[in-house]
Amino acid sequence: MTTLGEMLKGPCSRSLWDRLCPLLEALDEKAAAGVATGLRSWPPEQRPMPDRWWAEWLAGDVRPYHALAGTRRLGRLVDVESARVPAEPEADRDEYEEANDRVHTPSGYALTDGVAFPYGAIAVAAPSDLRRLVLGAVAEWHHNGGDVVGWSTVASGPLTTFLDGADYHDNPLDIQISPDGAIVAASVECRWHAWSSAGEPLWTLDPEEIWPDGSAGGGTDDGDDEEDDLVGIDVPVRFSFDAAGRRVAVGRLRGGPLAVLDARTGQVLAGSPGPDGARWEGEGPVALDAAGGLLAHARGSRLVVREVDGGAVLAEADTGLVTIHALAAAPDGTGYLAVGADGKDDPAVCVLTLSPAPPDGLVPPPTLTAGELIRPDRAPDGMVATDPMSVITARAVWTASGPLAYMSSDVGDVLFGDDGRVLRLSTGPSVAAFTPDGRALVTVGCAEQDEMDPIDVWFLNGPDGPDGQDPAP
Numbered sequence: 001m002t003t004l005g006e007m008l009k010g011p012c013s014r015s016l017w018d019r020l021c022p023l024l025e026a027l028d029e030k031a032a033a034g035v036a037t038g039l040r041s042w043p044p045e046q047r048p049m050p051d052r053w054w055a056e057w058l059a060g061d062v063r064p065y066h067a068l069a070g071t072r073r074l075g076r077l078v079d080v081e082s083a084r085v086p087a088e089p090e091a092d093r094d095e096y097e098e099a100n101d102r103v104h105t106p107s108g109y110a111l112t113d114g115v116a117f118p119y120g121a122i123a124v125a126a127p128s129d130l131r132r133l134v135l136g137a138v139a140e141w142h143h144n145g146g147d148v149v150g151w152s153t154v155a156s157g158p159l160t161t162f163l164d165g166a167d168y169h170d171n172p173l174d175i176q177i178s179p180d181g182a183i184v185a186a187s188v189e190c191r192w193h194a195w196s197s198a199g200e201p202l203w204t205l206d207p208e209e210i211w212p213d214g215s216a217g218g219g220t221d222d223g224d225d226e227e228d229d230l231v232g233i234d235v236p237v238r239f240s241f242d243a244a245g246r247r248v249a250v251g252r253l254r255g256g257p258l259a260v261l262d263a264r265t266g267q268v269l270a271g272s273p274g275p276d277g278a279r280w281e282g283e284g285p286v287a288l289d290a291a292g293g294l295l296a297h298a299r300g301s302r303l304v305v306r307e308v309d310g311g312a313v314l315a316e317a318d319t320g321l322v323t324i325h326a327l328a329a330a331p332d333g334t335g336y337l338a339v340g341a342d343g344k345d346d347p348a349v350c351v352l353t354l355s356p357a358p359p360d361g362l363v364p365p366p367t368l369t370a371g372e373l374i375r376p377d378r379a380p381d382g383m384v385a386t387d388p389m390s391v392i393t394a395r396a397v398w399t400a401s402g403p404l405a406y407m408s409s410d411v412g413d414v415l416f417g418d419d420g421r422v423l424r425l426s427t428g429p430s431v432a433a434f435t436p437d438g439r440a441l442v443t444v445g446c447a448e449q450d451e452m453d454p455i456d457v458w459f460l461n462g463p464d465g466p467d468g469q470d471p472a473p
């Protein structure tokens with residue numbers, strides 16, 4: 001009889017994985033960790049999560065063997081348009097085309113009125129439980145903006161509409177879901193929006209109205225402005241929630257403003273110029289620590305860490321990056337990951353460490369120390385980290401095992417850790433989002449007509465984790 005160990009020594013294949021899965025289900029945590037060592041040479045695509053594992057994961061019944069799966073196909077954008085979850089994610093194109101011709105009835109879901117992704121998705125957000133996604137469509141500039149909708153990964157049914165593209169003309173370049181899954185935030189036409197997870201509007205803020213003196217660094221409709229090629233109407237905005245979802249930081253990538261808001265009411269708690277009139281020199285991206293008391297943001301190539309309450313700058317340091325596209329904070333606020341471009345326009349990250357101030361508050365003050373630039377050990381051929389697509393798609397997360405960075409361009413995407421080790425490399429462009437807990441990455445393919453814009457989840461706590469650690473339970 002062939003043993004599990006002997007099977008792992010053979011060449012990896014989907015058929016072998018299918019034979020392994022029933023055996024893996026009998027493993028306890030210690031045994032699963034041992035098997036993970038043998039699976040580290042297997043590409044994640046060769047280890048799709050079976051339906052029964054996925055059902056357990058969604059139910060919160062996480063088993064040790066779940067961490068051995070590499071990925072899961074959730075569907076395609078046509079499934080979002082059709083407001084359904086495919087019964088068989090690997091179904092062929094004919095089945096999808098037939099579905100789009102059907103009328104929306106209890107027995108089948110057809111293309112929904114008013115929701116479309118004719119040019120693909122420009123942003124996606126995913127809660128930690130992965131039971132739903134929020135997706136933003138690429139705008140149809142001759143017609144309308146990009147729809148922002150919520151799609152269930154669990155059951156077919158009506159979509160949740162957060163923004164109807166017919167009401168504006170812009171791209172929703174960043175969408176974020178709070179760690180508790182209760183709030184969705186996005187920015188279009190220079191305005192910041194927040195909704196409940198059910199799609200009920202919570203608040204909308206126009207920085208130009210809050211800071212009418214121009215400190216908000218408003219966008220421009222000047223057709224000759226170089227930034228128009230990057231973003232259309234709005235400059236990309238980044239959102240960052242604290243761990244409890246009570247506060248959200250907002251930062252525009254170029255020229256501010258910076259603000260920390262009450263996530264449920266939109267009240268401005270601190271920022272530029274802030275309730276007390278103090279100006280915060282800097283710009284997005286932004287990163288709140290878990291407690292919501294420390295805010296990190298960019299100032300050119302430098303990273304600034306300040307107290308939210310009062311706005312005092314604690315420390316700052318130069319990252320060595322030419323531009324900073326995304327930030328992530330360690331949960332305790334002692335570490336930061338800056339993602340951007342180096343001097344050769346290659347993707348790179350800088351890890352910074354914040355040393356605490358003495359308990360008595362006297363000298364020396366906190367110091368921020370920047371490490372050397374880290375580049376992925378390989379990247380898509382021809383990737384330019386300062387190109388518009390790279391700027392828009394860059395994402396960062398600080399997982400339980402360390403930081404991860406993601407960036408995509410017209411020639412492909414790359415996911416890598418703070419040691420430069422590549423966890424995913426694709427030749428096709430995608431938009432992506434890390435779950436707030438850092439356990440998974442959700443990607444939506446762009447302009448891959450043969451694949452019909454696949455939507456996939458990549459599991460990050462198994463053999464392919466940030467530092468090759470043994471899988472977590």
